[in-house]
Structures are given as C-alpha cells and as structure tokens.
Amino acid sequence: MTRLLVALTLLLAFLVAASLAYGDVSLSWRELYHAFTGTGDPDPQSAMIVHDLRLPRVLLALLVGVALATAGTITQAVMRNPLAEPGVLGINSGAAAAAMAVIVLIQDPPVALLQAAGFFGAAAMALAVYALAWRSGTSSLRIILIGIGLSSLATAGTTFLSAFGDIGDVQRAMVWLAGSVYDANMIKVRLLALWLIIPVTLAFLTVRELDLIRLSDNSAKSLGQPVDRVRGLMIVLVTVLSGAAVAVSGLIGFVGLVAPHIARRLVGASYAWILPVAALVGACLVVAADLIGRIILPPAQIPAGIVTGLVGAPFFAYLLWGRRHGHG
Amino acid sequence: MAMDEEPSAKISGKGVDIAYGQRRVVEKLDLSIPERRFTALIGPNGSGKSTILRAFAALMKPSGGSILLDGRDLTDLSTREVARKVGVLLQGPVAPEGLTVGDLVRLGRYPHRSLFSRWSADDRKACDEALMLTGTTDLSDRALDSLSGGQRQRAWIAMTLAQQGEAILLDEPTTYLDLEHQVELMNLITTLVTKHGKTVVAVLHDINQAARYAEHIVIVKDGRITAAGKPDMVISSGTIADVFNVKTVVIRDPVAGTPLCIPL
Amino acid sequence: MTDRRAGHMTATDGGRLLAFAALLCLLVLAALSAIALGTVAMPPSTVTAAIFQFDGSRDHLLVTTVRLPRIIAALLVGSALAVSGAIMQAITNNPLASPGLLGINAGAAFAVVSVMSLFGAGIGDLYIWLALLGAAIAAIVVYALGSFGAVGQSSLGLVLAGAIVATFLTSLTTAVLIFDQSTLEAVRLWTAGSVTGRTMAQARTVAPYILTGLVAALLLGRHLTTLSLGADASRSLGQNPVVWRGASVAIVILLAGSAVALCGPIGFVGLVVPHIVRMIVGVDFRWVIPFCALGGALLVVVADAAGRLVFGSQSFPVGVTIALVGAPFFLYLARTRLRGEA
Numbered sequence: 048m049t050r051l052l053v054a055l056t057l058l059l060a061f062l063v064a065a066s067l068a069y070g071d072v073s074l075s076w077r078e079l080y081h082a083f084t085g086t087g088d089p090d091p092q093s094a095m096i097v098h099d100l101r102l103p104r105v106l107l108a109l110l111v112g113v114a115l116a117t118a119g120t121i122t123q124a125v126m127r128n129p130l131a132e133p134g135v136l137g138i139n140s141g142a143a144a145a146a147m148a149v150i151v152l153i154q155d156p157p158v159a160l161l162q163a164a165g166f167f168g169a170a171a172m173a174l175a176v177y178a179l180a181w182r183s184g185t186s187s188l189r190i191i192l193i194g195i196g197l198s199s200l201a202t203a204g205t206t207f208l209s210a211f212g213d214i215g216d217v218q219r220a221m222v223w224l225a226g227s228v229y230d231a232n233m234i235k236v237r238l239l240a241l242w243l244i245i246p247v248t249l250a251f252l253t254v255r256e257l258d259l260i261r262l263s264d265n266s267a268k269s270l271g272q273p274v275d276r277v278r279g280l281m282i283v284l285v286t287v288l289s290g291a292a293v294a295v296s297g298l299i300g301f302v303g304l305v306a307p308h309i310a311r312r313l314v315g316a317s318y319a320w321i322l323p324v325a326a327l328v329g330a331c332l333v334v335a336a337d338l339i340g341r342i343i344l345p346p347a348q349i350p351a352g353i354v355t356g357l358v359g360a361p362f363f364a365y366l367l368w369g370r371r372h373g374h375g
Numbered sequence: 376m377a378m379d380e381e382p383s384a385k386i387s388g389k390g391v392d393i394a395y396g397q398r399r400v401v402e403k404l405d406l407s408i409p410e411r412r413f414t415a416l417i418g419p420n421g422s423g424k425s426t427i428l429r430a431f432a433a434l435m436k437p438s439g440g441s442i443l444l445d446g447r448d449l450t451d452l453s454t455r456e457v458a459r460k461v462g463v464l465l466q467g468p469v470a471p472e473g474l475t476v477g478d479l480v481r482l483g484r485y486p487h488r489s490l491f492s493r494w495s496a497d498d499r500k501a502c503d504e505a506l507m508l509t510g511t512t513d514l515s516d517r518a519l520d521s522l523s524g525g526q527r528q529r530a531w532i533a534m535t536l537a538q539q540g541e542a543i544l545l546d547e548p549t550t551y552l553d554l555e556h557q558v559e560l561m562n563l564i565t566t567l568v569t570k571h572g573k574t575v576v577a578v579l580h581d582i583n584q585a586a587r588y589a590e591h592i593v594i595v596k597d598g599r600i601t602a603a604g605k606p607d608m609v610i611s612s613g614t615i616a617d618v619f620n621v622k623t624v625v626i627r628d629p630v631a632g633t634p635l636c637i638p639l
Numbered sequence: 640m641t642d643r644r645a646g647h648m649t650a651t652d653g654g655r656l657l658a659f660a661a662l663l664c665l666l667v668l669a670a671l672s673a674i675a676l677g678t679v680a681m682p683p684s685t686v687t688a689a690i691f692q693f694d695g696s697r698d699h700l701l702v703t704t705v706r707l708p709r710i711i712a713a714l715l716v717g718s719a720l721a722v723s724g725a726i727m728q729a730i731t732n733n734p735l736a737s738p739g740l741l742g743i744n745a746g747a748a749f750a751v752v753s754v755m756s757l758f759g760a761g762i763g764d765l766y767i768w769l770a771l772l773g774a775a776i777a778a779i780v781v782y783a784l785g786s787f788g789a790v791g792q793s794s795l796g797l798v799l800a801g802a803i804v805a806t807f808l809t810s811l812t813t814a815v816l817i818f819d820q821s822t823l824e825a826v827r828l829w830t831a832g833s834v835t836g837r838t839m840a841q842a843r844t845v846a847p848y849i850l851t852g853l854v855a856a857l858l859l860g861r862h863l864t865t866l867s868l869g870a871d872a873s874r875s876l877g878q879n880p881v882v883w884r885g886a887s888v889a890i891v892i893l894l895a896g897s898a899v900a901l902c903g904p905i906g907f908v909g910l911v912v913p914h915i916v917r918m919i920v921g922v923d924f925r926w927v928i929p930f931c932a933l934g935g936a937l938l939v940v941v942a943d944a945a946g947r948l949v950f951g952s953q954s955f956p957v958g959v960t961i962a963l964v965g966a967p968f969f970l971y972l973a974r975t976r977l978r979g980e981a
Binding site for chain 3: 129189193195196197199202214215221225304352355357360
Binding site for chain 1: 433434468
C-alpha cells in the first residue's frame with residue numbers, strides 16, 4: 048500500500064513539473080529548474096511564466112482535485128450508491144443556477160461575485176436537500192430523491208436562463224460552468240488551501256465512520272455509530288469541499304465520481320486507504336486535465352472540466368474493463 | 376447447563392409498545408432476558424420476534440414503555456455505550472463489494488476506539504479470538520462476496536463477537552448454515568454462555584434446536600408473549616398447537632433429554 | 640410483513656383499474672383543454688369539430704397545424720420518457736437511473752451539434768434522424784460496454800458504462816458549443832427541450848417507434864418486475880437476464896431515442912415519474928408501465944399548457960415547466976411516502 052502512495056505522489060510530482068514546463072512557451076527541464084529555484088542564470092520571462100502564471104494554476108488544480116475526490120469518496124460511502132457524487136446533493140445544480148443567474152442578469156460581474164454566488168448556491172441547495180430530507184432522522188434514499196427533485200428545479204432555472212439570456216453571456220457562462228482553473232493567482236491558492244485544511248483533515252480523521260456508514264443503517268447503529276449525526280456531518284463536509292471547488296473552478300465533473308472507484312480498484316474496500324489514494328488520484332486527474340487542455344490544441348485552451356470528461360471517461364473504462372480483475 | 380441461582384435480568388422490557396408508523400406490532404410487552412443464559416425467541420412468522428429483538432438492541436425506539444439494559448433505560452444510553460455492551464446481528468446484512476473478512480471483523484472494534492486511538496494489542500486479540508471462535512481465521516483475507524452463505528454468516532458473527540459485548544442478540548443466525556455449522560454455532564453459543572459468561576438471545580425458527588440448547592425459551596405470538604421459562608415447562612403439545620397451529624407429540628430427546636416435538 | 644401499503648385506493652387491482660380510468664379521463668380532458676386554450680381561446684366544440692369535421696376555417700387550421708401536433712408531440716414524448724425511465728430503473732436497480740443514463744440524450748445532442756457545426760444550421764427535419772441515430776449508437780455502445788467482463792455481470796456495469804459514455808459525449812458537445820457560437824445559437828432552444836413548433840409530419844415520423852415501444856413495454860410488464868429483483872433473483876427464477884436486459888434496452892432506445900429526436904432532451908420525466916408512480920401504485924410493472932405512460936403524458940401536456948398560459952410565451956421550454964410542476968409534487972411524495980430506513 049505505501050508503495051502505491053509513493054508511486055502516486057511521484058506521478059503527481061511529475062505532472063506538476065510537466066505543467067510548469069509545458070505550454071504556449073515550453074521550457075526545458077533545466078530552464079524550469081533554474082526558474083523554480085532561482086539558481087543559475089534564470090531568464091526573467093521564464094521565471095514569470097513559472098511563478099506567476101503556471102504555478103498558481105497547477106496548485107489550484109491540485110487542491111481542486113483533492114477537494115473533489117475527497118467529496119466524491121464521502122458521498123459514495125454515505126449514499127451507498129456507486130453513481131453518487133456530490134452533485135446528488137444538488138451542489139452542482141445549485142452552483143450552476145446561481146452562477147448562470149449572476150452572469151446573465153448582471154452586466155460584467157466581477158469574478159469574486161461569481162465565485163461567492165457559486166459557493167452560496169451550492170451551500171443553499173445542500174442545506175435545502177438536507178432540511179427537506181429530515182424527518183425524525185434521514186435516510187440515504189430520501190436524500191437522493193429529494194436531491195433529484197431540488198436539482199431538477201435548479202436545473203430548470205439554469206435551462207431557462209440559457210435559453211433566453213444574451214447569447215454571449217450564455218456562452219461565457221458555459222465556459223465557466225465547464226470548469227476551468229484558468230483564472231488563477233496565488234491569493235486564490237492560499238485562500239483555497241486555508242479553506243480546505245479543516246474539512247480535509249476532518250475527513251481523514253473520521254475515515255472510520257465511512258467504513259461503518261457504508262454498511263446499512265442497522266449494522267452501523269449496532270456497532271455504535273450515531274448514524275444520523277454522522278450522515279449530517281459528512282454532508283456538511285461534502286458541501287464545504289465541493290462548494291469551494293465549484294466556486295473556484297466551476298463544475299469539473301467526473302473526478303468526484305471516478306477517483307473513489309479507481310482508488311477502490313487499487314486498494315480494496317477499506318476507507319482508511321481509499322480516501323488518501325482517491326485524493327491523490329483526484330489531484331493527478333485535474334492537474335493532468337488542465338495540462339492536456341493547454342497543450343493539445345494550441346492556442347485554444349480547452350477547459351479542464353471538458354478534458355476530465357473526454358480523457359477521464361475512456362481511461363476509467365479501461366480501468367474497469369481493460370484487465371482481469373479479481374476481488375480481495 | 377448450570378441452573379444454580381436465579382439469574383438477574385440483563386435486558387428487561389416493561390409495557391413495551393412497538394409500532395411501524397401507524398401499525399402496532401408489539402403491545403404492552405413485559406420481557407426479561409436472564410443474564411448469562413441462552414434465551415431463544417420462538418414463534419410463528421410475523422409474530423414480532425425480530426421486532427422485539429431490534430428494540431432490545433436499541434435499533435428501534437419503542438413507542439411506549441421502557442427497556443432497561445443493566446438497569447439503565449436504553450434511551451439514556453448513547454449508541455456507542457449500547458454497542459459496547461450489546462452486539463446484534465440481524466438477517467441478511469449487506470457488505471460493500473470487496474470487503475474482506477478481516478476488514479469486517481475489525482469494524483467490530485469501533486465502539487471501543489475513540490477518534491485518536493490507535494490499533495491496540497487488545498483490539499488485535501479481540502479480532503483474533505473472534506475469528507478463531509467462528510472458525511474463520513483462514514478466511515480473513517478473502518472477500519466476503521466470494522464466500523458461501525454459511526461462511527459469510529460466520530464472518531458476520533465474528534464481527535459481532537469482536538465487539539466483546541456482554542450480550543449478543545442474533546436474528547435467525549442459523550439460516551444459511553449447513554448442519555455441521557449449525558451444531559457448531561449452537562456449541563459456540565453454549566461456550567460463550569458457560570465459559571465467557573455472555574448473555575445470548577437468538578431468534579430461532581427450529582423449536583427443537585431451541586429446546587435443546589437454550590436455557591430459557593420465550594414464545595411470541597401476535598406481538599405478545601404466550602409463554603416463557605425453561606424448555607421443559609414451556610414446550611408442550613398444547614402450547615405448540617396453540618401458537619403454531621400444528622398438532623405434535625412431545626417426547627424426550629434421546630441424546631440430550633430435552634423436549635423434542637414431532638409433528639403428527 | 641413490514642410493507643407499507645401505498646394508499647387504500649390503489650392496494651387492489653380493482654382500485655388500480657379505477658385509478659387508471661380516472662387518469663385516462665383526466666388526460667383526455669387536459670389534452671382537449673390544452674388545445675382549446677391559448678392566445679386564441681376557442682370552445683372545446685370547435686376543437687372536436689376541427690378534428691372530425693374539418694372545414695378549412697382559420698380556427699380549424701390553427702388547431703390542426705399548430706396545436707394538435709404540439710399536444711400529440713407532448714403526449715408521445717411524455718409517455719415515452721416516463722415508460723423508458725421506469726424500464727431503466729428496473730434493469731439497473733438504481734433510483735438515480737433515467738433514460739439519459741444510457742447516453743441517449745448525450746448521443747442525440749452530440750450527433751445534432753456536430754453535424755450542425757460541420758454543415759451549418761440549415762438541415763431542417765433531418766435533425767430528427769440524426770438525433771435518433773446518435774441516441775441509438777450511444778445506447779448500443781453503452782449496452783455493449785456495460786455487459787462486458789466481470790463488472791457486466793451486475794447492473795453496476797451498465798450504470799458505470801452509461802456514466803462514462805454520457806460524460807464523454809457531453810464534454811465533446813460542450814467543447815464544440817464553447818467555440819462555435821452560431822451552432823450554440825441554433826441549438827440552444829432544442830437542447831432546452833421543447834414541444835413548440837412540432838409539425839404533424841415530425842410527430843408522424845416518430846409516432847410509430849414510440850407506439851411500438853409502448854406496446855412492447857406493456858407486454859414486457861411481468862418480466863420487468865422479475866428483472867427489478869436483481870440479477871441473482873431473476874436468474875434463479877429462470878429468466879435469462881442478458882436476453883431480457885437486451886430487450887429492455889432496445890425498447891428504451893426506441894422510446895427515449897424517439898422522444899429526444901422529436902423534442903430535444905427533456906429531463907425529469909424519465910427520472911421522476913416512475914418514482915411517483917411506484918410510490919402510488921407499487922412495484923408491479925404490469926401496472927407501473929401503463930400508469931407511467933399516462934402520468935408522463937399528463938405531466939408534459941399540463942406543463943406545456945402552463946408554460947403557455949402562465950408565462951405567456953409560445954416557446955417557453957417545456958423542460959422548465961415540467962420541473963416547476965412536477966418537482967414540488969415529487970418532493971412532497973418523497974418526504975411523506977418513504978420509510979425512515981435506507
């Protein structure tokens with residue numbers, strides 16, 4: 048297991064380095080080293096490209112990947128449904144509706160407003176889903192169904208706006224919604240990192256609860272878990288993690304769905320291992336997606352959210368069907 | 376089966392009502408589970424035995440009356456406190472794909488571990504012992520979904536044992552077990568009671584099995600207790616006909632000397 | 640045992656038959672009213688006259704060329720989506736399943752968008768065939784992928800394969816639309832889902848497929864109930880899951896593919912109507928299918944009429960009003976009808 052963690056960390060490090068080196072202006076590895084460490088005779092332009100343009104972007108992608116993968120792992124455990132991802136709680140549709148509303152209704156909205164709207168849209172939806180699903184306790188099925196119901200309403204709002212809003216606005220909204228770490232700077236990175244410290248730590252500390260809640264309500268209760276309280280806590284964690292990711296980078300889909308599945312294929316069914324592996328896998332996915340989006344069709348920049356769908360999907364298919372896999 | 380002193384009640388319910396929504400399943404139930412004994416709950420399908428078991432395991436809240444565990448009301452205890460004292464295994468438990476037997480049994484230590492506690496020697500001993508008692512030590516690295524029904528059942532029982540609760544509640548534990556393993560399980564229960572001082576309650580569908588191994592039998596029909604006591608006192612052709620609607624003749628089991636009922 | 644009886648009225652076959660008849664009458668009434676109402680309100684007698692004793696007057700023309708096709712499209716699409724949604728939920732055993740899960744919506748959208756982007760927006764009614772083709776190909780790929788290998792033994796394979804293919808195609812579609820504003824302009828109303836502007840010719844094109852699919856689904860009722868018990872149970876009951884799952888998928892392609900071809904991707908109906916119907920009628924698919932057909936048709940007709948009347952716009956995307964009408968009712972049911980256990 049530890050070998051796997053080391054291997055994944057090395058892979059991530061390699062992807063980060065590649066993201067710093069490649070792009071519109073590609074640096075050789077030596078130039079990258081000099082620019083990064085400030086030794087030798089660094090070309091000021093390379094240093095700027097690495098430090099001001101690419102480094103924040105890569106770090107943002109990494110953090111977003113960790114957040115999405117962690118949220119996705121928790122969601123699948125709590126919902127006991129392999130199709131579940133944070134979107135089930137209405138988070139994605141709430142964020143999308145809020146963001147679409149801001150873009151279409153407000154002339155040239157500042158980016159900060161867009162992010163705040165995305166986050167609050169996500170949080171409001173999650174709260175509404177939980178509140179409506181509460182009926183002397185919660186149940187996974189009821190949460191899923193209420194999530195579907197409320198998501199439909201939010202999506203209806205988004206669809207309405209996209210059908211009748213100004214075409215330029217709508218296209219801009221689609222780009223944002225497609226998910227991208229395009230607009231990155233170190234301030235955002237620091238803010239996101241600070242924001243994520245507590246929820247990610249909490250998630251890792253309470254990883255045992257996931258193992259239990261993944262069984263049935265009765266089994267978990269019989270082992271002493273206060274199921275409703277844990278479910279509530281987990282939903283809060285998912286909302287915070289996912290909402291933050293959406294606020295910063297729009298809807299990068301698929302990572303929250305796929306990273307836990309990949310982790311499970313690699314390390315088995317115990318969440319103490321699944322969670323860290325999924326987090327690393329998620330980080331690799333988003334960093335790689337952003338890199339590919341930048342270099343594959345220059346000078347066009349394909350948003351990372353689209354790349355995760357285009358590349359992640361076949362890769363996931365390969366993982367599921369490519370080799371004989373046994374259990375245990 | 377030593378029957379020296381009258382045992383005190385481990386779990387007792389007074390005036391218990393249990394309902395599913397509007398439908399009352401159990402009404403005004405008074406039931407005492409004797410400490411350090413093997414109690415069998417028997418009764419026809421739909422009589423409420425599983426419901427009673429669930430309530431006594433604090434998995435369901437009674438709508439009326441109270442249930443006491445070691446003298447304390449169940450509703451006053453936290454889920455964790457209950458789990459440390461009572462292990463329960465219901466019918467048909469589901470485990471996620473790929474979970475191994477070892478993983479499952481380790482989950483049984485949850486009520487004893489706090490947020491920051493590391494895996495201790497006590498935890499490991501409890502798991503090893505649980506695996507050994509159920510004969511599943513060799514299976515600990517196998518995935519649950521690759522095992523037979525009987526092996527899976529024994530793994531779940533091992534998990535319950537790893538909890539090291541003083542009381543163990545089992546709902547139809549012999550359902551998937553072949554004869555060899557049924558006998559093994561019954562012997563295990565007997566060992567747990569006599570050697571380890573546990574209180575075991577099992578819902579059994581086999582009256583003769585209950586009569587042979589249990590020290591205390593409770594007959595449940597339509598959510599009420601029709602009889603409770605030692606097998607000799609409770610199993611008679613009259614009671615069986617009343618409760619199960621089957622005419623039987625009750626003789627002495629030639630091996631164990633306990634009541635054996637044979638349908639006519 | 641511990642089943643929850645859904646409602647006194649629908650607990651017996653007689654009760655269900657009565658409810659079905661009532662729903663049918665309600666549907667006919669709703670359809671007629673929907674045709675009668677609008678910017679030019681006309682009495683129902685004119686509507687029936689237009690259908691049965693057509694005399695070429697302006698009102699009658701309005702009915703036969705604008706409103707009737709629209710309502711017929713709504714009826715067809717609503718029933719097709721709801722029934723295919725019920726089938727999807729049966730074969731995948733997953734409450735999150737919908738026809739979109741097979742990649743049908745994604746395939747249709749991709750086919751339409753990519754052809755329009757390459758050849759321009761003036762393709763006329765050809766888009767129906769494109770959408771149907773795209774939907775069918777996507778669904779077949781999903782089905783093939785999902786039945787392959789060890790994962791394919793359970794319904795999980797189909798679910799994951801669908802998610803993969805749908806995501807892939809949607810990403811491609813979004814990529815095209817982000818860079819091609821003129822295509823976005825041309826398709827965005829279609830992608831929102833709409834029954835406006837459907838002509839009799841268009842409705843007639845897809846009607847045979849939808850009707851065939853509905854009949855097949857009705858005949859399949861008993862087998863669907865068995866399928867919904869899960870792979871193990873259905874095999875032990877002597878049902879070959881591969882054959883029946885394949886047949887079910889074919890029917891879903893027919894129904895949902897035609898629906899999306901005619902009116903664009905309309906969400907919610909396929910996902911939610913089956914839930915509502917199951918909460919009221921139970922899990923016997925011999926009843927679920929017909930009730931879904933009526934319920935889905937009713938929902939779309941009412942939603943479309945509401946969109947026209949309340950919002951006063953002729954081209955209000957029906958997908959939006961469907962959610963506005965159906966979601967509150969669905970939420971109410973989800974809150975009150977489910978037991979407290981997962």
